[in-house]
Ligand SMILES: Cc1cc2nc3c(=O)[nH]c(=O)nc-3n(C[C@H](O)[C@H](O)[C@H](O)COP(=O)(O)OP(=O)(O)OC[C@H]3O[C@@H](n4cnc5c(N)ncnc54)[C@H](O)[C@@H]3O)c2cc1C
Ligand code: FES
């Protein structure tokens with residue numbers, strides 16, 4: 005049995021210390037510490053529902069080792085919603101556009117969308133589709149998810165959102 | 167939570183210098199390098215690496231994260247993430263087939279994590295970014311406590327999952343020589359959906375001289391036990407005038423030459439048939455973007 009190691013990181017703006025074994029994924033460490041908004045789907049990097057921002061970059065937490073996150077900053081969908089105006093707006097747009105059915109993909113989709121918009125993503129349906137190509141949704145057919153990201157991208161372009 | 171946990175228990179280390187990385191590689195047993203983890207962690211979850219005892223994270227070594235201009239080319243180090251390669255101006259301008267291949271891989275969130283070195287060291291016959299490096303005449307640089315060495319990218323692969331990389335050796339960088347003038351590039355990949363692993367892929371890089379092909383290099387993914395460099399077929403095009411008929415004839419030769427297998431992604435027959443189509447398309451578009459007309 006490997007010894008547990010302590011990792012210090014910042015989750016949703018709050019410094020935390022997780023005690024984990026070296027072989028634990030970031031996804032598991034987060035869920036073990038009650039960050040249940042980070043969902044677990046395929047556990048193989050395919051479905052994207054576990055997507056978080058790691059140092060501002062969309063990352064699949066299921067194939068990220070928790071131990072490798074020492075000193076890094078993680079934001080989950082829920083934390084973003086409370087702290088980040090753009091993410092909060094995108095969450096609201098998901099509701100307005102009917103982009104959520106069962107909701108299982110939504111946290112990952114929203115984080116992928118936040119990454120897209122924060123990295124200069126435009127109101128361009130093709131580019132938006134590409135940006136969520138690592139996120140699977142079995143309910144909506146994607147159209148309404150693209151609608152929501154498109155809507156917020158338009159608002160940014162109009163200057164209605166910082 | 168579903169049950170895909172990492173079965174192995176292992177030590178984890180993240181040294182801050184290349185020396186320490188090489189030292190750990192030389193002294194610890196059953197070490198695996200962790201670059202982006204996008205192959206490694208998945209394999210561990212599937213229980214495919216039961217012997218691993220130590221995971222050596224190279225992301226703490228700053229110099230390994232770089233992409234550096236050299237007098238005669240570009241050196242992409244082993245820790246550089248695919249997204250930083252695809253968004254690099256020098257790659258966009260000089261090695262567009264590499265950029266296209268990377269952008270055809272997985273998803274943004276995976277490319278934010280994965281590396282070019284990992285795509286090589288995983289040594290899968292489907293590895294998308296490998297073909298362009300082969301066709302640009304790239305070299306793979308490796309280092310261990312015993313010293314440094316370099317091999318041509320086309321000589322790096324031996325069998326599925328097996329490369330020339332020896333025990334204790336680290337892939338330190340992939341080096342790309344500067345392309346010549348009038349170079350044309352194409353990368354074509356067929357997958358089930360955009361972010362999927364390729365059923366088949368092809369890269370074509372050629373240099374044009376007037377209405378003739380001065381030289382041409384071709385490589386394919388998912389048609390053999392390792393990434394396949396079509397040396398003779400590419401060399402056979404040198405000095406020929408480019409025509410639609412030549413593109414089709416070459417595509418037929420490629421289709422006749424390859425001996426793909428059928429697997430869970432598609433059948434051997436599909437690969438043989440589609441090779442013809444994508445080889446023709448790749449040749450024609452490489453020719454056109456070298457400035458040639460048809
Ligand atoms: C959802 C998903 C989709 C994918 N889609 C594609 C795709 O479309 N096309 C494709 O080609 N690949 C795909 N992959 C596979 C993978 O992302 C790539 O092969 C990637 O380039 C691997 O890089 P990495 O840095 O993550 O490698 P790692 O997982 O860190 O390493 C891979 C292997 O190489 C070894 N290694 C890594 N770096 C070094 C080094 N510097 N020296 C010595 N050994 C080293 C590791 O020990 C390990 O055995 C996909 C993966 C996932 C999870
Ligand atoms: S759970 Fe991470 S990608 Fe599916």
Ligand code: FES
Pocket residue numbers: 103104105106107108109110140141142143144
């Ligand atoms: S809303 Fe159900 S998976 Fe997307």
